């Protein structure tokens with residue numbers, strides 16, 4: 001089959017589910033991966049013959065996209081903060097909002113050249129936060145924990161892929177009462193979507209991304225934040241900084257709760273969509 005015919009077939013198969021620009025973007029990603037052709041080359045080489053082994057790969061991708069599986073899981077990788085990351089059903093797909101949190105921490109930390117500057121990422125998933133911090137703050141000693149063994153396996157292979165050293169460890173942050181040491185920075189993007197918000201979510205997230213990375217109960221949606229804030233009071237160095245990614249709908253009550261926990265200085269930032277998304281908490285002025 002010629003490339004132009006494959007593209008037309010691909011587009012037609014997915015038009016009921018996706019916008020044309022999104023289908024074009026899927027086709028470009030897959031063409032790069034399976035045929036090593038850029039978007040421009042796909043147009044220039046429209047008459048190229050595609051062999052049956054490659055056609056089968058496109059067919060399988062169409063079937064998975066028809067079931068609304070995220071393209072990142074189909075490819076097995078994605079990009080975060082300009083770096084490559086492997087992702088799978090055990091890891092959340094890193095989001096662009098989280099890149100803004102990483103950017104904030106790098107801005108605040110880049111002038112710190114102490115060789116004992118230490119960072120802990122709680123709920124590391126694919127390792128995207130910890131690894132992009134380690135890559136951009138080479139002097140820092142970065143650690144990361146998750147309670148999912150499978151997520152940690154992926155995070156470890158992502159650290160290798162990006163040529164950084166991270167101390168990974170398995171821990172349930174809701175159960176442990178201790179951390180291995182004191183840190184200059186503790187960061188977390190914990191599960192924060194209330195069960196009641198499921199209705200607003202698309203099936204590509206609900207059916208494929210790990211529920212344990214996303215959801216918290218309606219009755220105590222701030223549990224992770226309170227627990228991490230309490231631990232951090234003991235495990236942050238005196239001028240240490242605690243950064244959170246947050247649920248846009250819960251910013252006010254979260255800030256009140258963190259003040260009560262013992263953080264008099266809290267800075268809120270919005271994401272690129274204008275939604276309340278990140279906090280920096282400090283326990284002393």
Ligand SMILES: C[S@@+](CC[C@H](N)C(=O)[O-])C[C@H]1O[C@@H](n2cnc3c(N)ncnc32)[C@H](O)[C@@H]1O
Pocket residue numbers: 091092093094095098122123124125126127128129145146147148151171172173174175189190191192212213214
């Ligand atoms: C929202 S995801 C964030 C993943 C990654 N840091 C990111 O920003 O893309 C939350 C992560 O917390 C982990 N997690 C959930 N409950 C946990 C617990 N009790 N203790 C430690 N980690 C937990 C999940 O496995 C998941 O990797």
